[in-house]
Amino acid sequence: xxxxxxxxxxxxxxxxxxxxxxxxxxxxxxxxxxxxxxxxxxxxxxxxxxxxxxxxxxxxxxxxxxxxxxxxxxxxxxxxxxxxxxxxxxxxxxxxxxxxxxxxxxxxxxxxxxxxxxxxxxxxxxxxxxxxxxxxxxxxxxxxxxxxxxxxxxxxxxxxxxxxxxxxxxxxxxxxxxxxxxxxxxxxxxxxxxxxxxxxxxxxxxxxxxxxxxxxxxxxxxxxxxxxxxx
Amino acid sequence: xxxxxxxxxxxxxxxxxxxxxxxxxxxxxxxxxxxxxxxxxxxxxxxxxxxxxxxxxxxxxxxxxxxxxxxxxxxxxxxxxxxxxxxxxxxxxxxxxxxxxxxxxxxxxxxxxxxxxxxxxxxxxxxxxxxxxxxxxxxxxxxxxxxxxxxxxxxxxxxxxxxxxxxxxxxxxxxxxxxxxxxxxxxxxxxxxxxxxxxxxxxxxxxxxxxxxxxxxxxxxxxxxxxxxxxxxxxxxxxxxxxxxxxxxxxxxxxxxxxxxxxxxxxxxxxxxxxxxxxxxxxxxxxxxxxxxxxxxxxxxxxxxxxxxxxxxxxxxxxxxxxxxxxxxxxxxxxxxxxx
Numbered sequence: 001x002x003x004x005x006x007x008x009x010x011x012x013x014x015x016x017x018x019x020x021x022x023x024x025x026x027x028x029x030x031x032x033x034x035x036x037x038x039x040x041x042x043x044x045x046x047x048x049x050x051x052x053x054x055x056x057x058x059x060x061x062x063x064x065x066x067x068x069x070x071x072x073x074x075x076x077x078x079x080x081x082x083x084x085x086x087x088x089x090x091x092x093x094x095x096x097x098x099x100x101x102x103x104x105x106x107x108x109x110x111x112x113x114x115x116x117x118x119x120x121x122x123x124x125x126x127x128x129x130x131x132x133x134x135x136x137x138x139x140x141x142x143x144x145x146x147x148x149x150x151x152x153x154x155x156x157x158x159x160x161x162x163x164x165x166x167x168x169x170x171x172x173x174x175x176x177x178x179x180x181x182x183x184x185x186x187x188x189x190x191x192x193x194x195x196x197x198x199x200x201x202x203x204x205x206x207x208x209x210x211x212x213x214x215x216x217x218x219x220x221x222x223x224x225x226x227x228x229x230x231x
Numbered sequence: 232x233x234x235x236x237x238x239x240x241x242x243x244x245x246x247x248x249x250x251x252x253x254x255x256x257x258x259x260x261x262x263x264x265x266x267x268x269x270x271x272x273x274x275x276x277x278x279x280x281x282x283x284x285x286x287x288x289x290x291x292x293x294x295x296x297x298x299x300x301x302x303x304x305x306x307x308x309x310x311x312x313x314x315x316x317x318x319x320x321x322x323x324x325x326x327x328x329x330x331x332x333x334x335x336x337x338x339x340x341x342x343x344x345x346x347x348x349x350x351x352x353x354x355x356x357x358x359x360x361x362x363x364x365x366x367x368x369x370x371x372x373x374x375x376x377x378x379x380x381x382x383x384x385x386x387x388x389x390x391x392x393x394x395x396x397x398x399x400x401x402x403x404x405x406x407x408x409x410x411x412x413x414x415x416x417x418x419x420x421x422x423x424x425x426x427x428x429x430x431x432x433x434x435x436x437x438x439x440x441x442x443x444x445x446x447x448x449x450x451x452x453x454x455x456x457x458x459x460x461x462x463x464x465x466x467x468x469x470x471x472x473x474x475x476x477x478x479x480x481x482x483x484x485x486x487x488x489x490x491x492x493x494x495x496x497x498x499x500x501x502x503x504x505x506x507x508x509x510x511x512x513x514x515x516x517x518x519x520x521x522x523x524x525x526x527x528x529x530x531x532x533x534x535x536x537x538x539x540x541x542x543x544x545x546x547x548x549x550x551x552x553x554x555x556x557x558x559x560x561x562x563x564x565x566x567x568x569x570x571x
Contacts, residue, residue: 129318135284136312136388137331137378147330151321 007205011213014206021182022191026210029187032100033168036107040115040163043108045156048119049145053131063120069113074106078176081106085177098179103187106173111163118159122152154226161222168215188214234296235260235386235418236281241290243276243442251276251287251442258420258435263412265429266422268439269454269488274422275315275390277439281420282312282388308335309385313392317375324349324366325359328378335382348381349374351410353403369400376404383415390422408432426538427531431520440488445569451491451539453477465489469535473512478566490569496541497562498530500551512561514539516553532559 014022051062083089085097096102126148134144149156171189178185180194188211195204236258243251251273258264266274279285280292283299292299294306320327328345346356352373366374379387393401405428411417423429429436438445438452458466465480477489499506514534522529527542530553
């Protein structure tokens with residue numbers, strides 16, 4: 001139990017002391033995870049809408065494939081991204097390995113299936129009268145897309161929160177393609193792994209609590225936004 | 232009057248089942264046209280095709296001479312449909328009403344136009360601030376109608392607009408529809424089970440049954456359940472015990488639908504000895520109005536709650552001094568009815 005109480009105390013101390021490596025890890029975590037989520041949303045929302053809205057040959061197979069990707073281990077994604085980004089890989093010429101961009105690419109692969117699958121499910125569950133009403137008012141495909149996503153905003157926000165939770169807490173991708181370089185690609189999760197490996201359990205727990213606090217702040221902000229929409 | 236819609240050989244299939252089959256139908260501009268028929272007769276399917284929301288499986292549909300695939304955005308935007316049980320966006324009433332205008336990028340004088348549209352459906356401007364979730368069923372239906380009326384459409388298609396709403400809302404919706412016709416010269420296509428309403432306001436009535444056009448004009452449809460008489464003919468047994476025997480119907484199935492043209496119905500209020508026989512029924516006049524584009528008067532009457540319509544000349548009307556609420560004797564000649 002002392003580990004937790006000491007960890008909590010040390011988390012406060014770490015944050016209060018302005019420890020540059022800790023703040024660097026927090027900053028990197030928030031930066032890469034925010035970009036990953038943003039890009040995942042930009043790509044995933046239209047694809048999720050298309051998957052949920054349109055009926056086409058092979059839709060069921062595609063849904064199963066996307067759903068399967070939800071269970072993809074982060075270390076496997078990291079391994080694939082590493083292979084792609086290493087000098088011998090097809091994207092090696094861009095020298096992205098062990099950069100924040102590499103982590104973002106890997107995290108997009110992690111977040112995209114979540115956004116696509118959950119958006120498709122939300123679009124499928126939207127009241128079917130919405131489409132006939134929108135079409136009846138003269139809306140074309142893009143206007144139906146935006147109106148549907150706005151109608152399904154609560155569910156899509158849940159999808160975004162789920163994806164963000166998975167992205168911010170992953171370690172496999174950040175470790176494999178980020179390289180855990182201090183002040184550069186070290187995230188909170190890779191820092192926890194490092195500290196734990198060194199036997200600094202209290203520091204690890206402190207960083208874990210910091211990660212939890214970041215996730216809590218994001219969720220509170222989104223919940224307040226949701227409450228504002230419903231009132 | 233110019234032709235607005237022309238439909239030829241329209242067929243619509245759902246899951247391999249034919250739900251609509253219209254060989255030829257022409258609808259004229261600036262009219263109120265009513266569609267009626269039992270549930271599943273294809274009314275909603277036909278209206279969705281007329282609104283260009285759905286394309287028919289096969290056949291040609293043209294609007295003002297332009298076929299479906301040549302229809303420009305302006306023409307498409309001039310047709311709006313209020314579906315059965317319309318969906319309100321999870322936004323304020325104001326946002327719902329202005330949504331169609333914003334789609335059309337018409338964003339001038341929104342406040343004034345919202346107020347005008349709300350007034351048309353009997354709501355005041357204070358409603359515009361309400362959330363979608365704070366409306367009753369009747370209010371939601373009126374807001375949905377206001378969202379269509381604000382667009383001042385050339386064609387307004389209403390799919391059972393008064394079903395499931397309270398009497399007051401239904402009345403306000405009916406008044407709003409007439410106002411739209413008067414103010415904007417809108418062609419209005421309505422499907423409804425409210426035969427009285429359709430009889431009152433429609434220039435043309437079109438009956439549908441099992442996806443096919445039955446007949447336009449003043450017809451009466453009688454549906455199952457049927458009883459049988461001693462000769463095995465089908466008998467319509469009304470709630471008050473009166474019976475109408477359909478002649479020559481021994482071979483007909485128990486789920487048959489019979490169509491009786493109003494010309495086969497004779498009514499009489501006074502001096503009726505010459506017509507009364509064992510088959511004469513009793514009913515009550517519910518309304519009297521002029522048949523559009525003709526000199527005949529249409530008499531709506533009820534036999535134990537079942538609505539019928541027949542035609543009389545003005546002279547016959549005056550001779551009988553008929554008024555709504557009058558009890559009448561009714562003879563229905565069933566020897567030459569149409570089976571559907």
